[in-house]
Amino acid sequence: MQYFRSSQLYTRLIDTVPTTLPWSSSDPSVKGDPRKSVKWIDGLRGIASFLVVLTHLARAWDYDLFSPRDDENATPRILQWPILRIPWQGRIGVTIFAFLTGYVCALKPLKLSRAGDTTGAFVTIAKSAFRRPPRLIFPATIALVISWIVAQFGGFIVANRSDCWWCRYAAPDLEDSFWKELIRLPKNFLSTWTTGYMAYDDHQWALLPLLLSSMLVYITLSATMFVKSGYRVLIYIGMMLYFHQDAAKNTETFQLQAVYGMLLSDFSYNKTLKAWIEDHPRGRKMLTIPLTVVGLLIASYPGEHPEWAGWSRFMLKTGHYIFPPEVNLGKRYTALAIDLIILAIFFSPSAKDFLSNRLLLWLGKQSFAVYLIHGTMLRVVLCWMLYGVSGQPWEGPEALTDDQRDWIPLRSPWVVGISIPVWIGLVYLLAALWTGYVDSFCASLTQKLERAMFVADEKTPLPLPATSIPMQTT
Structure with missing residues (x-):
């Protein structure tokens, strides 16, 4: 753990904890600091990563759950009902990760800014921005x-x-020579951090926009460091309105959520708001319950065939009035729903206490590792469990994934029912090992890189350049 002295204040740098995740938070024992009770963020992160796993299971073996019913005339299944369909249809997890990026990255700089220690805030931003890329790229x-x-x-x-x-679509097809595969490896590394494409594990597509979102946070914090808190909130709102009208791909999932995270992070230091939350439990409930219910209903918008049900058809028509044209309505509704649900959590101490239980905190600690390894584990280990290890028998020569043929069928339902829970347990076991060893190793590499590249800490501030001052005459 590394400390930096600035303006007679020891500032704890939240990104230097080796065992934490690149988008995680710390828990300093500073009285009155909202980061003391920020454990709910880790619990929310744990839920998000688990939802990502459930979504990919549904996408692979029950894609009809993404629709409000199996076909236009079928009776909806229970898991296709509003609210109950949320865990299976996707979009929630990555959107939450983007919000957490904005919230956590802004906590320490905003605290120092509000305390008047702008030098310490800039130091925190500079060091955190330096650490962010290697803490994502290395693992x-x-x-x-x-x-x-x-x-x-x-x-x-x-x-x-x-x-x-989906397994056939996402699993890589090898080149016809090992030399081409050797060339393909660095090309995939480059494309992961330039275009978001990675052939061997397409789940890494979200890492680049998450990294860019964190840089957006640091740039915004630097630009607004001397702005009064009230005007800074207006800047956040203006940025959110800008990203709302922007029809660029995934802007609602990443940029908008990162700015929203900064907004709530700033509000967490507002004493008036904190006092209102503590002194008005009934008012809190009158606010949080409608926010939660409306948010869950909005999050239920189906990713496929919204025209097949009356409730989703109404949302489809309404979306054309509240969102810009030619956008992904599913992602837009998800972003809006997440904002409402997280706002309800923000106003609810009981919800924060629930998210701070040990199980969710443990899940949150493993979330980054789960995100990195579960795709390969699904298309390798789980497929072995559900289809056999050999890949035989298979009729016809090897061909492209969209060929029509008799593919290897799924095993019996009882095998599926046993295999999936066992596989989930195995994923989290390996994730715990990854967090304990691989992530710690990457954090150590980042610290060594920092020590090698950073200048020595200055004990006194550097003098300002001399300026010409006209001499006064008497």
């Missing part, structure tokens, strides 16, 4: 290399020959 690259090695040994063959269309 993601290790996961890339592991997936690449697995692919070279034929680990994805079963997925490519299974009757799971």
Whole structure:
């Protein structure tokens, strides 16, 4: 742990904890600091990562859950009902991660800014911005290399020959020579951090926009460091309105959520708001319950065929009036829903206490590792459990994933019912090992990089350049 002395104040740098995640928070024992009770953020992160896993399971083997019913004339299944459909249809997890990026990255600089220690705030921003890329890139690259090695040994063959269309789509097809695969590896590393494409594990697509979102937070904090808190809130709102009208891909999932996280992070230091929350429990409930219910209903908007049900058809028509044209309505509704639900959590101490329980905190600690490894584990280990290890028998020569043929069928329902819980347990076991060893190793590399590249801490501030001052005459 590293400390920096600035303006007679020891500031704790939240990104230097080796065992925390690149988008995680710390828990300093500073009286009155909202970061003392920020554990709910880790619990929310744990739920988000688990929802990502459930979403990919549904996408792989029950894609009809993404629609309000199996077909236009079918009776909806229970898991396709509003609210109950949320865990299976996707979009929630990554949106929460983007909000957490804005919230956590802004906590320490805003605290120092409000205390008048702008020098310490700028130091925190500079060091956090330096650490952010390696803390994301190092572990993601290790996961890339592991997936690449697995692919070279034929680990994805079963997925490519299974009757799971999404597994076939997401599993890599090898080049016709090992030399081409060697060239393909650095190309995939480059594309992961330039275009978001990674052939060996397409779940890494979100890492680049998350990294860019964190840089947006640091730039905004630097630009508004001397702005009064009230005007800074107006700037946040203006940025959110800008990203709302922007029809660019995923702007509502990342940029808008990062700014919203900054907004709530700033509000967490507002003494008047904190006093109101503590002194008006009835008012809190009158506010949080409607926010939660409306948010859950909005989050239920189906990703596929919203025209197949009356309730989703109404949302489809309404979306054309409240969102810009030619946007992904599913992602837009999800972003709006997440904002309402998190606002309800922000106003509810009981919700924060629930999110701070030990199980959710443990899940949150493993969330980044789960995100990195679960895709390869799904298309390799789980496919072995559900289809067999050999990938045989398979009719016809090897071909592209969209060929029409008899793919390897899924095993019996009882095998599926046993395999999926066992596989989830195995994912979290490996994630715990990853967090304890790989993530700590990457944090150590980041610290060594920092010590090698940073200048020595100055004990006294550098003098300002001399300016010409006209002499006064008497």
